[in-house]
Amino acid sequence: MRLSAIAVVLLAACGPSSSVDEGLGLVGDLDTSEAGIIAFVRDGRYTSWLAEPAPRDSVRSHGPRVRVFFNDVLAESLRAGNRTHPLGSVTVKELYDSEGRTLRGHALDVKIAEGAGKDTWIFFEGLGPDYDDNYYGRGHSTCHGCHASNGRDYVATPLPE
Numbered sequence: 001m002r003l004s005a006i007a008v009v010l011l012a013a014c015g016p017s018s019s020v021d022e023g024l025g026l027v028g029d030l031d032t033s034e035a036g037i038i039a040f041v042r043d044g045r046y047t048s049w050l051a052e053p054a055p056r057d058s059v060r061s062h063g064p065r066v067r068v069f070f071n072d073v074l075a076e077s078l079r080a081g082n083r084t085h086p087l088g089s090v091t092v093k094e095l096y097d098s099e100g101r102t103l104r105g106h107a108l109d110v111k112i113a114e115g116a117g118k119d120t121w122i123f124f125e126g127l128g129p130d131y132d133d134n135y136y137g138r139g140h141s142t143c144h145g146c147h148a149s150n151g152r153d154y155v156a157t158p159l160p161e
C-alpha cells in the first residue's frame with residue numbers, strides 16, 4: 001500500500017510538465033517559453049559556446065552520453081566560484097546515444113532571476129526530432145532536487161578548461 005503510494009507520487013513527479021510558457025519573456029536573447037527553447041536548441045544557437053570537447057559518459061543521469069555547453073555569463077560566474085549565478089546564465093546539455101554519435105535531444109537550464117533557490121531557474125529537457133513531450137518549467141519538480149544536491153546553484157558540471 002505504502003509502496004504503491006510512493007510509486008504514484010514518483011510517476012506524477014516524473015511526467016512532463018503541461019505548462020508551456022512561464023511568462024518570463026526574453027532572458028538575454030533567449031525566448032524562455034517552451035517553444036522558444038525548442039527553437040533555440042533546434043537551431044543550435046549554443047554551439048559556439050564554451051563546451052566539453054566531445055560527448056562523454058554521463059555521470060548520474062541524462063545517459064548514456066552527453067556534452068555540456070556554457071554561455072559566457074555562466075562560464076564567468078563559474079570561474080569566479082560564485083555561490084549563485086547571475087540572471088542570464090544558461091547551460092545546455094546535448095544528449096547522445098550510447099555511441100556518442102547521434103544527437104537525440106537536449107537539456108537546458110536558464111537562470112531567470114537573481115538569488116538562490118529552484119525558482120530562479122527554468123529547466124527543460126526533450127528529445128528530437130519532435131520535442132513534443134518535454135520537461136519544461138520554473139523550478140521543475142523532476143530536475144531541481146537532484147541538481148540542488150549535485151551542484152552549486154543547481155549547476156553540476158565543472159567548467160571544461
Ligand code: HEC
Pocket residue numbers: 057058059060061062066068091092093107108109123124125135140142143144146147150151154155156157158
Ligand atoms: C538523478 C539526478 C538528476 C536529475 C533528476 C536531473 N539531473 Fe541534470 N544533471 C545531473 C548531474 C549529476 C549532472 C552533471 C553530471 C553529468 O553531466 O553527467 C547533470 C547535468 C545537467 C545539465 C548540464 C549542466 C549542469 O547543471 O551540470 C543540464 C542542463 C541538466 N542536467 C538538466 C536537467 C534537467 C532539465 C532535468 C529535469 C528534466 C534534470 N537535469 C534532472 C543529475 C540530474
